[in-house]
C-alpha cells in the first residue's frame with residue numbers, strides 16, 4: 497500500500513482507509529458502513545462491493561447519503577438504515593466481508609450528536625460477530641475532541657484484549673501527532689463457535 501499521494505504528500509486518513517478496504521473486498525463482497533455521515537464511505541463501498549448496509553441515527557445524514565448515491569446511480573446496491581449501529585444485527589442477516597466505522601460527528605452538522613463509547617463498543621462487538629473469516633473491520637478514531645478521546649481510548653484498550661487466536665489487530669497512527677485521527681484494523685482470523 498502506497499502512503500504517498502502523487503506529488504509526495506502523505507495520504508489523508510480517509511484515503512488510507514479506502515486503500516485498505518479495497519485490498520480486502522471485491523465486487524462479490526457484502527459490506528457495511530456503520531456511520532454513513534455524508535455518504536463518502538458508503539459511495540466508495542458501493543463502487544467496490546456487491547451490496548452495502550449503511551447506518552446513521554441522523555435523518556440529515558440519511559438524506560445526504562441518499563442524494564449522493566442517487567447521483568452516482570448506486571442506490572440499488574445500498575440498504576440505507578436510519579438507526580443506531582448498535583442494532584446492526586437486527587438488519588444484517590448474513591456474514592459480511594468488511595465494515596467501516598468512521599466515528600465522531602457529522603461534518604458541518606451538530607457536533608453534540610456524536611458517536612459515544614457505550615454504543616460504539618456494543619456496535620463493534622456485534623460487527624465482529626457478523627464478519628466472515630478473514631473479514632476486516634476498519635475503525636477511524638478521533639481523539640482530538642473530548643468525547644472522541646474517551647471513545648478512542650476505550651476502543652484502543654478493548655481491541656488490545658482481543659484474543660490473537662481469533663483476531664489480528666493493527667493500528668495506523670501519526671506517532672508524532674497525538675490528536676490526529678488514527679485507524680484500528682481488526683481482521684477475523686478464525687470463526688468462534690457463537691459466530
Ligand code: SAM
Nearest residue numbers: 531532533534535536537552580581598602611
Ligand atoms: N462515513 C462518513 C462519511 O463518509 O461522510 C463520516 C461519518 S461522521 C464522522 C460520523 C457519523 O456517525 C455522523 O453522521 C453521526 O450522525 C453518526 N452516528 C453517531 N452515532 C451513531 C450511531 N449510534 N449509529 C450510527 N451512526 C451514528
